[in-house]
Amino acid sequence: MATDTLSQAASVIGAAVPRIDGPLKTTGTARYAVDHDFPGLVHAVAVQATVGKGRIRSLDASAAEKMPGVLLVLHHGNMDGVYRTFPHQDDATISEVRPPFEDDRIYYWGQFVALVVAETLEQATAGAAAVRVEYDVETPDVRTDLSTYTGPRESSWKRGDPDKALASAPVVVDESYSTPVETHNPMEMHGTVATWDGDSLTLYECSQGVVNHRVVMAEVLGIPRENVRVISRFIGSGFGGKLFPWPQSTLAAVSARKLNRPVKLSVDRRMMFSNVGHRPRTQQRIRLGATPDGKLTAIRHDFFTETSMLDDFVEHCGEQTPFLYSCPNLEVTTGMVRRNVGAPAPMRGPGAVPGLFALESAMDELAIKLKMDPLELRLKNDAERDEGTNRPFSSRHLKECYLTGAEKIGWKTRTPEPGSMRRDGKFIGIGLAGASWAAARIPCTASVELCPNGRVCVRCATQDIGTGTYTIFAQVMHAKTGVPLDRIDVFLGDTSLPDGPTSGGSMVTSAVLPAATSAVNQAITRLLNIATLTADSPFHGAKPDTLTVSEGRIHAKDKPASSGIPFENVIRMASLSGITATGRTSPSWEDPKANQYSLHSFGAHFAEVEWEPEIARLRVSRIFSIFDCGRIINKKAGANQILGAAVMGLGMALLEETVHDPRSGQPINGSFADYLVATCADLPDLDVTFLDYPDLIVNEYGARGVGEIGMAGVAAAITSAVYHATGVRVRELPVRIEDLLQSKILEA
Amino acid sequence: MQTFSYIKAASISKALAGVGSGKFIAGGTTLVDLMKLNVEQPATLVDINVLPLDKIEKLPTGGLRIGALVRNSDLAWHPDVKASYAVLSQALLSGASPQLRNMATTGGNLLQRTRCAYFREPNAGTPGGYACNKRTPGTGCAALEGFNRTHAVLGTSDHCIATHPSDMCVAMAALEAVIHVEGPKGKRTIAFADFHKVPGDTPHLENALEPGELVTYVDLPRPVEGARSVYLKLRDRASYEFALASAAVVAKVEGGHIRYARVAMGGVGTKPWRSHEAEAALAGKPANAATFRAAAEAALAGAKTRSDNAFKVELAKRCLTRTLKLATA
Incomplete structure (x- = not known):
């Protein structure tokens, strides 16, 4: 195992640090999206389609509209002011390309067909039950077998001639593996509270990416992005299901705009299975060719993944296949098969999780066929370099x-x-x-403020989805300043903060560390400079590079921290409200x-x-x-x-x-x-x-x-x-x- | 959920007078759930939680009287139940979660309704919804051609294959409990075997209660001297799942031969499934693996399987075989 090589790393980096937001969560004081309440807030309940495919023949909201407390029944007949986003646009990714209530078509069971907004949740629930919808029903296609697909297949990572190598391989495994539809089921269900102040919208969300969420909602609602603020301070986990906005966000915003009242809309557990994503079913055929002594000669990984009728979503099962093993002949092919289901979404380890179930199962079967220890087979075929990218x-x-x-x-x-x-x-x-x-360093901005009350504040519009991001920021601040964790304030999950990354792909920690470190280092440099320029400072006239900060104190580098003064004293002496600096992480691809x-x-x-x-x-x-x-x-x-x-x-x-x-x-x-x-x-x-x-x-x-x-x-x-x-x-x-x-x- | 009126009854007679066509509510763990799904739509709820039916008492006969309001957890941990009716304690503790067991009552559990997903759909039995003869007689049964992995293989009909979900009831069937009820026409007792009904062509009629009758007590007979009792529940995961197959056995072995056996099964029947066939196959036979397997074969001889639940037959046989082995060890 590795030994510590980072001289600058104080003991807090790499330690087992309890999460700083833990007490808020265990005492129930952390406020999640739908915990937010405002004067005049009203409640929305969605009506779901009870058929899996077809058209709305008639939608009768008249009874619901007359019920006590009901303020609005929204549906395809009166929906307006929403737009599509362009699919696969880098900075505006949405989950479902079709805006809710765009037309009378039903593409999957449970699709939202109406929204009832009322003074109380009970009134809205009763109103939703009173909306009468009749359908021209067609038979939905939810067949589990994807192998009847005959459409185009995308080839990737081809090297050598896998078919020829398989034909001549002394030992071949040729098996198919499938994984079912799996549902994310985070503890916190999806929900939105939308409030308008004039032309400006604030959304309290459970979003794994508030920055993306803001851009998407600005485009969907046709308003400038600076008029949208998205707040997700705490998220009861997401597992990928909360990466990109779902229709309930749009519906809450639109109904709040129409009523000019704050609207709360929750997705219930039943809806969680139909309306907010799932890991799509996969069917994967793996062919492995090997020599009798267990050296791989060919890998073919041909798979189908299910998606919805309108959304192009591929579960990239072959992503790890090109580089996990050393093998001269290889190809991966993909087929995207449409079914009458809601849009799939990335779910923890998308692609790799079903893909490695198939590939690694096939390797086990190959070992058995070779009468070889499956561990030895792995070691024998371990890749020294990435043969997919040749790096x-x-x-x-x-x-x-x-x-x-x-x-x-x-x-x-x-x-x-x-x-x-x-x-x-x-x-x-x-x-x-x-x-x-995969690992990467994705862009991130963070700002650090050294405050006159002796606290350190760090701000970034990434979010903590329950993984410990708050604590990572605090650890960096502590490592660089020595200020104890309980005097460090971390502000995340708000688009009013400096842009931070979406919490997905295991990319946040590697993205926030450089930005946070750069920001705090710059803030310390400014602080030391000010310490030498401020008349009352004991360090007045000293050279900044002879000073340092540790244990929250400014002191000479060659003397202990106890010889110096608390950092906030200098800020007060200089009559500053604080010292702020911003750091950025440059992406690894640049x-x-x-x-x-x-x-x-x-x-x-x-x-x-x-x-x-x-x-x-x-x-x-x-x-x-x-x-x-x-x-x-x-x-x-x-x-x-x-x-x-x-x-x-x-x-x-x-x-x-x-x-x-x-x-x-x-x-x-x-x-x-x-x-x-x-x-x-x-x-x-x-x-x-x-x-x-x-x-x-x-x-x-x-x-x-x-x-x-x-x-x-x-x-x-x-x-x-x-x-x-x-x-x-x-x-x-x-x-x-x-x-x-x-x-x-x-x-x- | 439909609007309803709520009455808190101070006495059994007031409860009986107030219920009309409504429902009694005790723990509410099933009823409230089903009301939210619109499966149950009582106009009136009569809360019986303050009635003096929350005691467990020894009977002069040596048996045990369990008040209808005794909570599942209190019943499971009662020293007499643990000592003399282990099968019941084990069955209760294998069900639900601690939170639910702290709420759920003995009387309520007798009336627990099926977990059939089609039955539980809010619009089942209505035009455009799934067919369900329990919800609306005559509409059919969506489970027959639907996803029926958890459905029953014993006691089914072409009108309904819904599984009875209770663990407690399986143990009580093996213990030959007696149910006391009180209604507009007075008090009466119902033998456990006669309480639950198989669906036949009236799957909406699930038990022998007359309109307005209230379960007051459940009596357990005096424990069989020298007998052991065991409950075993098999399911996909280790906790918080209804049985795919379960077995309750009360057995007594003398000189290597089975002198007394009562057998009931869960997870496989449309009612808590007492198996007289298995009992006949055990009576007087040597307590060995061959006898146990023969009893299991007899218990499942009448099984009728559907597209997704054929595995339950073999699973139930293994479950009963193992339970007999444990009860006679």
Whole structure:
């Protein structure tokens, strides 16, 4: 494992720091989007289509409009003043390209067809139930099989001649894998509070990207972007589902504009399954060619992913395929298949998570076919450089991840035959899988203010989606000034702050560190300069470069902090309201040095399952997760990300699947009782290890991100362990009791 | 949710007088949920929470009398229940969550309604909604050709395949509990086996209660001397899920042979499923794996499966086999 090489890093960088916003959350005082209330606020409730495809024949709002408290019924007949955004525009990404109520067409079950606004939530709910909608119904297409698709397929990453290499390969694996529709289900449901002040709109949102949200809403509403402010100070997680605006944001804004009253609109749990995104179904055919001694000669990864009727969304299952292994012949192809479902959305580890389930499952199958240890197969084919882009990796320690995990789980005692390992009357299975996720340094601006009351304020319009971003900022401020964490104020999640990045793609930590560091360094430089120029200052006339700040005090570099004075004294002596500086992070793609490298994080999961055939019960007993994500800035928050992702991966492997009724197109298991996620009782012993090698190509701290990668590989590690315990290979997730009942391994 | 009037009843007689065509509400864990979905639309709710029906008392016969308002958690942790009716304690603790068990009552759990997703749709049984004979008799059953992985394989009909969801009731079926009710026509008792109804062609009629009748007590008979009892619940995840298959067994073994056996199953039936077939296959037989499996085969012999729930037959057999093994160990 790496040793600390950053001389400037105070102990707080890399420590396990409790999140500074924790007490606000545990005491219920953190205000989330729909916690906001204002005088005159009214409530909106959406009406959902009860058919999966068709047209609205008639919409009768007359009864609802006459009900007590009802102020407005909005629908396609009276909707106006909304516009489309142009798809795939860099700075304005929307989830659903069609604005709500654009016309009378129904594209998916649950689509919003009307909105009832009333004085109270109860009145709006009753009003929504009284809106009568009749449809010309057509049969929705929600077929789960995507392989009948005959449309265009996009080829990428082709190198060598994979078809020829497969035809002549001594050993071939050719299998298909599928992952179902999965629903994000963050604890906090989507919701918006919209308030207008003249021509200016403020939206209280649960957005993973307030800056993007502002631009989108300005375009959708046809108003200048400076007239829109988006605030998301706390988010009850998003998992990607809150990256880009959904129709409820537009509906809240439009109805608030019409009524000139603040409007609150919540998406309920049932709607969460139809209206605010999901991970689309994938079907992936993997073909691997290998020599008898286990060297890969060819990889083909051909996959289909489902999307909605109007939105182009691709789950990029092949993103890791070109560089995870060394292989001369390779191709990835993609087909985007339309179904009558709501727009898909990125969900934790988009592309990599289903993609690596397929690729890593196929590698396990190849190892079995070769009669080779699956760990040895990984080590043998490990890529020294990125053969997709033909660049060296900035920092890749996947082999060490594998070897560390193998040691921890006791891999050398593993016997390969299915059903050959037992413990306490149960069969044991052990499996492994690799993981990877892209790294980059994306643009960010942050400002730092040294305040006369002795506090340090840092401001940035990125947001903390529950991952610990508030704390990362505070750690940097503390590391640079020595001011204790409880005297550092971090302001995030507000477009009135300097532009910050969307919280997605595991890019925030590596983006905010340079901007925050540059800002605080500049502020300190100004402070020291002022200390030498201010008449009452003990440092008046000294050279600024002989001074420094630590423990919150200005002092001579060659003397202890106790010899100096609190930094705020100088600010007061100089009669300043504060000292402010702004720092910027330049993107890695504009950095000639970074451009010479392939930037990725890596990791491996080792999973152990227990199988009791007598009662067809399979439970995951242990997961070891070993990750190479650069320097981990906050070990506590970082480990929390990997732990949560491993649990989510367990749910993906064994439980999660959104089922659409084939007749109506409705997600028929849309509740927490029927859509199963892992409960606390399902949790195995979880163990996270960070290798902690700084990646100094990405930023001066060597930090990459950890949010997405932890979920990649979990399902493949578990299904490989399931095969090892039961002899059943599950290629269609989730692993169900139905599959396990096929096991021939019976007597424990 | 529809508007309703709410009465707090101070006595059983006032509760009975006030309910009319409305509903009694105790813990509300099912009823309020279903009212929000418009599945239940009572004009009146009579709150019975203050009635003196919250005690667990020993009966002179050696049995136990459980008030209808005894909360699931209190019942599960009661020392007499844990000691003499382990199957009931285990069944209760395998259900729902601690929060729900702290609210849910004994009487309410007897009346728990199915988790069939089609039944629970707000517009089921209405034009344009899913067909549901429970919601509106004669409209059909959307589950027959729909997603029916969790649906029943025993006691079904062509009109309804909805699973009875209660764990508690499965244990009570094996314990041969007796239900006390009080209504406009006075008091009466109902044998547990007669309380719940299979759907037949009237799936909207779910139990033997007459209009306006209130469940007051559930009596458990004196424990069978020398018997052991076990509840086992199988499901996809480890907690907070309705049974895919469960079994409640009360059994007594003497000289290696089964001298007493009561068997009930959950997760597979349209009602808490007492299996006389399994009991007959066990009576007097040696307590061994072959006997247990034969009993399981007998219990599921009448199973009728649909597109997504065929796996429940084998799962239920394994569940019962293991439960018999545990109860006779």
